Amino acid sequence: MSYASTGLKIDGVRITLDGRELLAVDHLINPKEVLTIMGPSGSGKSTLLAYIGGFLDPAFEAKGDVYCSGMNITQVKPQERRAGLLFQDPLLFPHMSVGGNLVFAMPADIQPKTERRGQAEQALADVGLEGFFDRDPETLSGGQKARVALARVLISRPAFLLLDEPFSKLDADRRAQMRDLVFENAKRRSLPVLLVTHDREDALAANGTIIEVGSQIAGQ
Known part of the structure; x- marks a missing residue:
């Protein structure tokens, strides 16, 4: 199976806990783009980041592959995934x-x-x-x-960014400034970005595709 030579491809990733599926994601994040996974605490958002980053808690089970710039990094050591x-x-x-x-x-x-x-x-x-x-x-x-x-x-x-609610502890003004700084730097460096959040303002500010856990994909 062939994938684009750039970007971050989440290929049919499914995460389960005690036999119950938490989420399923299949999406190509192109350079300069942001994919947002939005949902409440306990919905598996951070677990998806852990799987992509290579530090998934063994209590969870995951299937599917992750490709970075066309290379399957699913079995690559965490420190080598960039x-x-x-x-x-x-x-x-x-x-x-x-x-x-x-x-x-x-x-x-x-x-x-x-x-x-x-x-x-x-x-x-x-x-x-x-x-x-x-x-x-x-x-x-x-x-x-x-x-x-x-x-x-x-x-x-880095080859891509994984953002686990990095703006959530900032006040409103600093939150908006930090969002702009992160997304502008990602675009300047042509990085694909995966953001997980429960905050709709963060999701909309990312100006990309939003996947609501348990819902259909909605373009924003």
Whole structure:
């Protein structure tokens, strides 16, 4: 079976728990596009991300394949799938500086050390955090931490983005700003994006196809 050489193809993926089907998805996410899976807690949204990312809880069963740029990554080690993950919490390393968090995620082929720092500083500037390299993550606001998390994901050179309600803990203004920042950066880098959320505003802001769990696909 042949698939497009670009994009993220979710090929007949079905996830079950104790024999009960939670969701079924079959969709090609092209570069620069966002597919949103929308539904309440417990509907299997985050479990789908875990399957695609390669860290599915063994309590769940999943069938189907995932292709990235034409290659089946279903059996590939999680660290080799090049998934860019953003969660509800920024999950910054507290024992590292803001810049250290980015350098940790940077590909090893970027050398020497001065070049790594320079690229990290530029990545921070790109998300509105110029001069934050040496800051302690604990001194940042929630919105600033979310921006650092985005910069860390982008500097790792992901092939696609998996977004697990990354805007849900931000207030309305910062939420809208962060949504715009994430989706604009994904388009600039031609990344396919899978967003899971229970929030309709987030789903509509993604400006892509929405799959409501248990419902038919609706284009937005």
